[in-house]
Amino acid sequence: LPVVLGEVARGRARQTEQAEERAALAEERAALAEAVQEAEALRRATEERLRIARELHDVLGHQLSLISVQSGAALHTREPDAAFAALRAVREASRDALREMRSVLGVLREPEQPGLGALPELFERTGTAGLTVHATIEPDLSPPPDVQLAAYRIVQEALTNAVRHSTASRADVVIRRSGGALSVTVADPGEPRAGSGRETAGNGLRGMAERAASLGGALEAGPIPGSGFQVSARLPLDRKGSR
CATH class of the missing domain: 3.30.565.10 (Histidine kinase-like ATPase, C-terminal domain)
Structure with a gap:
């Protein structure tokens, strides 16, 4: 009888150890899954930031270059018609920049992009x-x-x-x-x-x-x-x- 009771006790101890091991393994898997999800979320956020940064650079860089060239032309010309044309181009470039900026900043609404x-x-x-x-x-x-x-x-x-x-x-x-x-x-x-x-x-x-x-x-x-x-x-x- 003592031998049987000892075997039962050892069996229960093994079951307890196995249950604890399974619980620990489950916790490790859950922690790993959470870490993977966080890493994936970080990767996607980084890619989105880079994409938005490229969009902002391209939109602002192009339009501001046009504004700089045309405003410089308006400052240095002595012809009223030429100055007027340059200022009109500045106004159009400014409007285009604002429109494209709104498009870029509205990426979560999936705006129409230029093609x-x-x-x-x-x-x-x-x-x-x-x-x-x-x-x-x-x-x-x-x-x-x-x-x-x-x-x-x-x-x-x-x-x-x-x-x-x-x-x-x-x-x-x-x-x-x-x-x-x-x-x-x-x-x-x-x-x-x-x-x-x-x-x-x-x-x-x-x-x-x-x-x-x-x-x-x-x-x-x-x-x-x-x-x-x-x-x-x-x-x-x-x-x-x-x-």
Whole structure:
């Protein structure tokens, strides 16, 4: 009888230990799951902050560059008509900046984002800053919205850099399908402005590269042999709805 009672006691002790081990394991798993969820939430929040930062940089950088150029022209011209035209361009750029800012800050409401269809308006605004855009865009392109947004922002930032850092009066934009990807090229033949630091990897070039990389694509930027600067991006189209 004592032997039997001892076995029963040891069995109960083992059961208690196993129950405690299972409880401890469950707690560890719960803690691990919570840590994974927190890490995922942090990753998503970081990606969202970077996305919003890129949007703000692209929107404000482009519009403020136009405002700076046009306000400078208004200050230095002696022609009333030219000054009036420059100030009108400043007003339009300010309105565009406010509209796009509201769009960016309203990301939680999933606002409509610019795509390839908005490029003509962008080219027109850039022309008011003294940079004429010659565009060659393959007809009937219909990439996914995220690819269109990336293409638009890359073109916008490349043109902004040309306005800021180049002496060019024209830029060439080519957008076409190439081997399952959207090819985007922006080039200008101008010499760099003195002290512009155009070839350094500032926020603009880094932001364009991040946009391309976020879609599985790539971006290259650098001087053109002889004279000028070129930005080339390749954005994959392996998404439903592209053609």
